[in-house]
Amino acid sequence: MMGMRRWLGGVVAVGMLGACEPLDDPGGGGTTGDVLFDKGFAFVRTDRNVYVVDDDGDPNSPQRLTTAGGAYTPAISKDGSSIVFVQKSGSTSSIQTVPTSGGSVATLISSNDPACGACTNFRGPTFSPDGRTIVFAFDRGSGSVSSLGRIAVNGSGFAELTPGTTISYGSPSFFPSGNTVLAPAGSNTFQYNQLAFVPVGGGSPSYVSLGNEVLAIANRAVVSPDGRQVALDGRLSSGSTRIFVGNVTASGISGALRRLTDYTASTVQESFPSWTGSTELGFLFNDSGGDPSIYRAPVSSTASSVTLAVPAANEPFYGPN
DSSP: OHHHHHHHHHHHHHHHHHHHOOOBOTTOOOOOSOOOOSSEEEEEOTTOOEEEEETTSOTTSOEEOOSSOOEEEEEEOTTSSEEEEEEEETTEEEEEEEETTOOOOEEEEETTOTTTSSEEEEEEEEEOTTSSEEEEEEEESTTOOEEEEEEETTSOOOEESSTTOSSEEOBOEEOTTSSEEEEEEESSTTOOOEEEEEETTSOOOEEEEOOTTOOEEEEEEEEOTTSSEEEEEEEOTTSOEEEEEEEEOSSOEEEEEEESBOOOOTTEEEEEEEEEETTEEEEEEEETTOOOEEEEEEOOSSOBOOEEEESSOEEEEEEOO
């Protein structure tokens, strides 16, 4: 009975997505609409396609949702019906969506789209809590600083959230209210040494420094489902990255960042955190150059051990959450 309920829900999601996104990719790239997914991880593999695995499914046999390759940083909508991701082909990039139940891929915006001018190198798209819009980072012209943009889920209504910026922004994450996004920020895309709090409806961003032992954010900073904590992958002086957690409000960080795990070896790389609940994180873990995999760890006041969640996976995102 549970499997039937999940399958029917997926079919409904395909119909709704097709109705609001007429720009289906003429090249296909999607799969048939028979994937069973309620909640779990979306990720990419070495073939650069989007995969999902349900919490009740087999992590060794994930479902592939795209076939064209070139996919990066998938994110799941708050209702679990859709995935947004970046698709790259040579020097061009686009923001695309695909139903979590499988189906056609839709292109929302592409490099140098007339709606946004000389925008390119899209990064880190994420859905708003109400599922109506997508916010992402992008470059405007070659060698420029990066900005944040917003579009509707059907690809219309592009707006730049940080116009005229002299600061570079990384992958954004919404606070539960939907009024503010949190994003890595810095003087360039290689040195995100601050966190930016950016009003979605207009207004000036505010910034806080990272402090502690974190020199910069490697890939992502994400707000917890209850809006009270932030997790980020911090680059250390040793060159390795670790997941850090801190208390956060809509305007700043309270207290010091603390390490999620108890690993100390410089060969360990932890990155791409994603909240699996308000007290647990999923993230990418790699040691000594092996195949990266998704692990889970509880969030507590002291560093903890990890548990394997999905083998041979990259750039994970958990949802709905």
